Amino acid sequence: xxFDIAIIGSGNVSYHLAYRLKxxxxxPKMIYGRSKSDLMQLTKDLNLPPNISDLKNVDxxxxxxxxxxxxxxxxxxxxxxxQQHTIVLHVSGSKSINVLSAHKQFGxxxxxxxxxxxxxIDFEGxxxxxxxxxxxxxxxxxxxxxxxxxxxxxxNTADRMxxxxxxxxxCNFANLMYHQxxxxxxETQVTLSDMKYLLKETNEKALQIGALKAQxxxxxxxxxxILDQHLSILATDDEKKxxxxxxxxxxxxxxx
Amino acid sequence: xxFDIAIIGSGNVSYHLAYRLKxxxxxPKMIYGRSKSDLMQLTKDLNLPPNISDLKNVDxxxxxxxxxxxxxxxxxxxxxxxQQHTIVLHVSGSKSINVLSAHKQFGxxxxxxxxxxxxxIDFEGxxxxxxxxxxxxxxxxxxxxxxxxxxxxxxNTADRMxxxxxxxxxCNFANLMYHQxxxxxxETQVTLSDMKYLLKETNEKALQIGALKAQxxxxxxxxxxILDQHLSILATDDEKKxxxxxxxxxxxxxxx
Numbered sequence: 001x002x003f004d005i006a007i008i009g010s011g012n013v014s015y016h017l018a019y020r021l022k023x024x025x026x027x028p029k030m031i032y033g034r035s036k037s038d039l040m041q042l043t044k045d046l047n048l049p050p051n052i053s054d055l056k057n058v059d060x061x062x063x064x065x066x067x068x069x070x071x072x073x074x075x076x077x078x079x080x081x082x083q084q085h086t087i088v089l090h091v092s093g094s095k096s097i098n099v100l101s102a103h104k105q106f107g108x109x110x111x112x113x114x115x116x117x118x119x120x121i122d123f124e125g126x127x128x129x130x131x132x133x134x135x136x137x138x139x140x141x142x143x144x145x146x147x148x149x150x151x152x153x154x155x156n157t158a159d160r161m162x163x164x165x166x167x168x169x170x171c172n173f174a175n176l177m178y179h180q181x182x183x184x185x186x187e188t189q190v191t192l193s194d195m196k197y198l199l200k201e202t203n204e205k206a207l208q209i210g211a212l213k214a215q216x217x218x219x220x221x222x223x224x225x226i227l228d229q230h231l232s233i234l235a236t237d238d239e240k241k242x243x244x245x246x247x248x249x250x251x252x253x254x255x256x
Numbered sequence: 257x258x259f260d261i262a263i264i265g266s267g268n269v270s271y272h273l274a275y276r277l278k279x280x281x282x283x284p285k286m287i288y289g290r291s292k293s294d295l296m297q298l299t300k301d302l303n304l305p306p307n308i309s310d311l312k313n314v315d316x317x318x319x320x321x322x323x324x325x326x327x328x329x330x331x332x333x334x335x336x337x338x339q340q341h342t343i344v345l346h347v348s349g350s351k352s353i354n355v356l357s358a359h360k361q362f363g364x365x366x367x368x369x370x371x372x373x374x375x376x377i378d379f380e381g382x383x384x385x386x387x388x389x390x391x392x393x394x395x396x397x398x399x400x401x402x403x404x405x406x407x408x409x410x411x412n413t414a415d416r417m418x419x420x421x422x423x424x425x426x427c428n429f430a431n432l433m434y435h436q437x438x439x440x441x442x443e444t445q446v447t448l449s450d451m452k453y454l455l456k457e458t459n460e461k462a463l464q465i466g467a468l469k470a471q472x473x474x475x476x477x478x479x480x481x482i483l484d485q486h487l488s489i490l491a492t493d494d495e496k497k498x499x500x501x502x503x504x505x506x507x508x509x510x511x512x
Contacts, residue, residue, distance in 0.1 A: 070482060094474070094482050112450065114457055114472050119464070121457070127450045151450065159444045165486045166444075169496075170437035170451050171458045172473030173503045174430040179467035179510070181426035188415045188422075194368065194383045194407065195426050196463055201370055201377070202427045203455050208375070211435035211448065216370050217428030218350070226326060226350050230421045239506055240425075246502055247429045250495060254435070 003144055006030045006058050006086075008076060009067035010038040012115040013091055017067060018046050020123045020148055030059050032080065057081050063144055065089045065109070066100075074099045087137050093164030096157045097131050107132035107141045110160060111149070114171055123148055129155040129163065180240055212254065219251035259400055262286045262314050262342075264332060265323035266294040268371040269347050273323060274302050276379045276404055286315050288336065314338050319400060321345045321365070322356075330355045343393050349420030352413045353387050363388035363397045366416060367405070370427055379404055385411040385419065436496055468510065475507035 003026055007014050010033045018028050031052045033039045039052040058064050060083050068076045073090045077100050082088055087105040093112070100106035112127040128145040130152060132138030138154065145152040155163065178199070182192045205214040218226035227248055234241040259282055263270050266289045274284050287308045289295045295308040314320050316339050324332045329346045333356050338344055343361040349368070356362035364387040369377060384401040386408060388394030394410065401408040411419065434455070438448045461470040474482035483504055490497040 069477075070479060094485060112446070113454055114461070116461060116465075116470075116472075119457070119461060122453065126453050127446065129446070153445050153450075155445055161485065162440055162489060163444050163446050165489055166437040166440035166446075167451065167454060168473050168486065168500075169433045169440065170448070171454050172471065172475065172507070173436075173499075174433045174455070175458055175462055175467050175471055176503055176507055176510075177425045177430045177433065178462040179471065180429075181422040182467050184418055184422035184425065188419050189409050189411055190368070190383065190385070190419050190422075192426070192467065193463055194409075195423065197378065197382050198369055198423060198427050199430070199459050199463065201375075202431055203459050205370070205372060205375060206431055206434040207449055207452055207455065209372075211431050211438050214372075215428065215431055215435065216372075217424050219428065221325075223326060229350060229417065230424065233418060233421055239509075243429075243502060243506065244424075246498060247432055250499065251428065251432055253495075254432075 002026050003063060003147065004029050004059075004061040005144075006032060006061045006064045007067060008032040008058075008064060008080065010035065010042045011067060011069070012117050013111075014067040015042060015045065015117055016115050016121050016123070017065060017091070017148075018042070018048065020121075022046060022048060023123075024147065026147070029061055032058065058083070058086065061086055062140070063087050063089055065091060067091050070095050078102065087132075087140055089141065093129075093167065094161055097133060098157070101133070105133065105137045107137050108157070108160065109141055109145055110155075110164075112163065112167060125149065125151055127151040127153060129153050129160050131156060131160065180243065184240075215251060215254055217251070219248040220255060222252060222255060258282050259319060259403065260285050260315075260317040261400075262288060262317045262320045263323060264288040264314075264320060264336065266291065266298045267323060267325070268373050269323040269367075270321075271298060271301065271373055272371050272377050272379070273321060273347070273404075274298070274304065276377075278302060278304060279379075280403065282403070285317055288314065312336050314342065317342055318396070319343050319345055321347060323347050326351050334358065343388075343396055345397065349385075349423065350417055353389060354413070357389070361389065361393045363393050364413070364416065365397055365401055366411075366420075368419065368423060381405065381407055383407040383409060385409050385416050387412060387416065436499065440496075471507060471510055473507070475504040476510060478508060478511060 005028045007028045043050045058080050070092050088103045089109050093110045097108050108131040110129040126149050128149045130141045130145050132141050261284045263284045299306045314336050326348050344359045345365050349366045353364050366385040368383040382405050384405045386397045386401050388397045
């Protein structure tokens with residue numbers, strides 16, 4: 001039940017994948033990348049033996065996981081030589097499985113999570129969306145994904161792209177909203193940290209009863225007096241005013 | 257150190273305030289409101305004796321908390337007769353302290369939280385923003401707020417309105433983003449619940465390192481290829497497309 005795995009890349013996803021594999025008693029056999037010093041640092045941070053390589057011939061492994069930036073995947077995949085039976089994987093939400101089609105066995109293993117080096121990830125429940133270029137590859141990728149997480153789903157490229165887009169709204173755009181709040185709070189006695197319970201409650205409520213039912217605030221109450229008051233506070237801030245108008249309009253429509 | 261409190265209103269905020277006061281061994285002395293049946297239900301839900309009134313003369317209490325909808329506060333305050341020494345409070349983020357200026361002692365006690373009847377609130381750390389019409393009132397309101405929460409701040413009306421606006425971004429608009437995700441996920445195998453770890457991580461990261469530094473996603477990486485891909489997925493959905501463009505533009509500007 002153990003896997004021979006090579007990881008290509010030295011970024012955040014590489015780090016967290018290698019960390020999780022090590023945690024499960026199955027560290028990656030080898031880590032590849034362009035910069036030997038980055039790789040040394042990575043294995044040092046992970047407290048792994050420096051089983052790294054700047055060579056282009058990938059060892060005889062079950063899986064070669066390309067954890068490169070979206071734009072680099074195709075080029076990286078071409079740079080390396082893999083064994084025929086090695087399943088070559090990328091971990092991107094927004095790239096087609098076919099960027100790897102030069103290989104015999106290939107696929108995608110996309111963890112639906114945001115990764116930063118500084119913060120440990122509870123990988124256990126992170127959904128992993130998988131896709132293989134044939135049944136054999138899919139079955140094997142599924143096994144690896146189940147080793148990493150208890151939430152594995154087989155999803156084709158078109159749906160995965162849509163799910164990634166949904167994550168941009170739920171994660172990146174939600175964070176942008178936190179940033180707007182941060183800016184508005186600047187000259188007050190309150191900070192974003194003081195809103196900890198508010199953010200947590202908003203989050204939990206949407207997960208419990210669904211975001212449609214969980215919507216609160218002046219727009220969903222159609223409280224036009226407060227909307228006007230807010231727009232006048234934002235009168236000299238075109239960017240926030242435009243956001244406020246567009247997003248409140250969308251919430252007003254949710255009332256129907 | 258105990259307070260004689262009357263609550264006027266039978267909505268979510270009344271419920272949670274009364275619940276918290278009861279939890280602390282200081283249940284409200286009386287609950288007032290228009291509808292006797294709503295009030296009966298409220299005290300029943302709270303397992304309080306039916307110490308309710310549909311009369312307009314408020315008992316001799318230290319505080320009368322008007323927990324009515326924003327638009328109703330002024331009218332409700334005029335409908336009731338209070339003792340001279342009673343401090344009349346509202347709990348709104350967006351209404352001026354002066355809507356209560358017909359009274360002798362008055363102020364604001366705004367809990368920075370979103371309340372639903374179905375969900376218990378951990379009141380302990382919820383920031384309570386207070387304002388009084390004179391030093392004596394302010395001091396007394398501060399005592400009451402400290403009884404309810406360990407995070408009390410004295411904030412004037414203008415700042416409180418700005419903080420409320422910030423909360424609309426961080427809470428109501430973030431929830432709208434969750435709703436957009438919900439809609440996009442509809443025809444996929446993934447639900448918003450599967451994004452639980454992603455939402456939690458996004459939330460915690462913004463609180464830990466600030467939302468500006470925590471921003472991730474294609475726009476902050478200036479990955480124009482992915483932005484184009486997402487816009488083409490949204491080609492037939494004008495509302496989401498407009499949001500996507502406006503919010504990505506704002507994130508692209510954060511790079512500077």
